[in-house]
Amino acid sequence: DAGVTQSPTHLIKTRGQQVTLRCSPKSGHDTVSWYQQALGQGPQFIFQYYEEEERQRGNFPDRFSGHQFPNYSSELNVNALLLGDSALYLCASGRDGPYEQYFGPGTRLTVT
Amino acid sequence: GEDVEQSLFLSVREGDSSVINCTYTDSSSTYLYWYKQEPGAGLQLLTYIFSNMDMKQDQRLTVLLNKKDKHLSLRIADTQTGDSAIYFCAENGSSNTGKLIFGQGTTLQVKP
Numbered sequence: 001d002a003g004v005t006q007s008p009t010h011l012i013k014t015r016g017q018q019v020t021l022r023c024s025p026k027s028g029h030d031t032v033s034w035y036q037q038a039l040g041q042g043p044q045f046i047f048q049y050y051e052e053e054e055r056q057r058g059n060f061p062d063r064f065s066g067h068q069f070p071n072y073s074s075e076l077n078v079n080a081l082l083l084g085d086s087a088l089y090l091c092a093s094g095r096d097g098p099y100e101q102y103f104g105p106g107t108r109l110t111v112t
Numbered sequence: 113g114e115d116v117e118q119s120l121f122l123s124v125r126e127g128d129s130s131v132i133n134c135t136y137t138d139s140s141s142t143y144l145y146w147y148k149q150e151p152g153a154g155l156q157l158l159t160y161i162f163s164n165m166d167m168k169q170d171q172r173l174t175v176l177l178n179k180k181d182k183h184l185s186l187r188i189a190d191t192q193t194g195d196s197a198i199y200f201c202a203e204n205g206s207s208n209t210g211k212l213i214f215g216q217g218t219t220l221q222v223k224p
Contacts (some may be wrong), residue, residue, distance in 0.1 A: 004154075029209055042116075042200055043155070056209050061194055073153030094210045100145070101210050103155040 002027075004093050004104035013081050015062045021076045021107045025093030025112065031055075032074040034066060035090040043090055049074050050096060079107075084110045115180065116215035118201055119149075123221040130188040132218045134201030137182060141203040144177060146186045149198045158186070188220075196222045 005024045013019050025032050025039040029052045035043035045058035049068035068074045072093075078085055088108050115137045124130045124199045131133040136144070142163050148157040160169045161184075168175045175186040188195055198219050 001126055002194055006154075021119075033210060033212075035212075042166075042202075042216045043212075045211050045213070048209055048211060050209070056211050091211075092155075092212075097208060098212065099143070099210065101212060102157060103147070105154040 004091060004102050006091050006104040006107050008107060009105070010108045012108075012112060015081055015082050015083060015111055016047075018077065018079045019081060019109060021078075021089050021091075021109070022073065023076070023091030023093075023104060024073045025091075029093035029095055029102070031094050031096055032068055032072065033092045033094075034074070035092065035103075036060070036078045037088040037090055037106070039087070047109070070097055073090050081111045083111050085109065115148055116203055116213055118203055118218045119139035119201075120216065121219050121221070123189050125172075125222065126191060126222055126224050128190045130219065130220055130222075132186045132199050132220065134186075134215055135182055135185040135215075136201070136203045136211070138203060138205040139179075139182065139207040142208070143204045144175075145202040145204075146173075146175065146184075147200040147202060147214075149217070150155070151197075151198065151203055152215045155200065177187050179218075191220075191222050193224055196220055 033048040034046040037043040047057040088106045094101040145160040146158045172189045198217040203217045
């Protein structure tokens with residue numbers, strides 16, 4: 001079992017650009033959640049996808065959007081990038097419900 | 113409200129026990145988690161406890177839950193240098209979907 005995988009590992013973008021991050025969940029999992037972790041902070045919940053729909057959302061602007069595909073993999077899109085969007089973006093997968101969530105290695109996004 | 117607090121830093125000697133503490137505010141949390149993050153890596157799920165339990169032991173790890181005081185602790189027995197990392201406490205709050213609320217993390221330094 002490959003566990004949760006994310007791509008790319010690192011990314012450098014310019015302010016105002018758009019970015020797409022990708023996540024493949026652990027085998028047998030059907031939910032995918034995205035988190036933003038700023039340097040020195042704990043992860044902050046962005047949103048969760050289940051059955052190809054956004055089910056729950058944290059306090060993030062509409063510039064953050066996502067998608068879940070029929071094979072349960074997911075994308076996170078961020079438009080009009082700001083310097084403050086520089087962070088480690090983590091994907092977590094799990095089974096539907098309040099069960100353990102397994103995290104991927106993350107994508108380090110740097111906005112210059 | 114949803115808030116999780118942890119002390120920022122703990123230093124111990126190799127072979128000693130480490131105790132990392134956490135307080136949370138949402139009494140409706142059904143699951144509480146401990147994650148480990150090594151430099152430049154994602155989050156590794158160490159253990160979790162269901163809210164109707166007081167204690168859970170898993171090899172060198174012991175989790176204690178005081179639901180009345182909303183206090184969670186993680187004890188690591190016989191701490192090794194490989195245990196040096198940031199440890200995050202998390203709760204699922206009133207959500208039954210797997211959304212997690214994290215503390216800011218405790219940096220554990222293990223001195224040889």
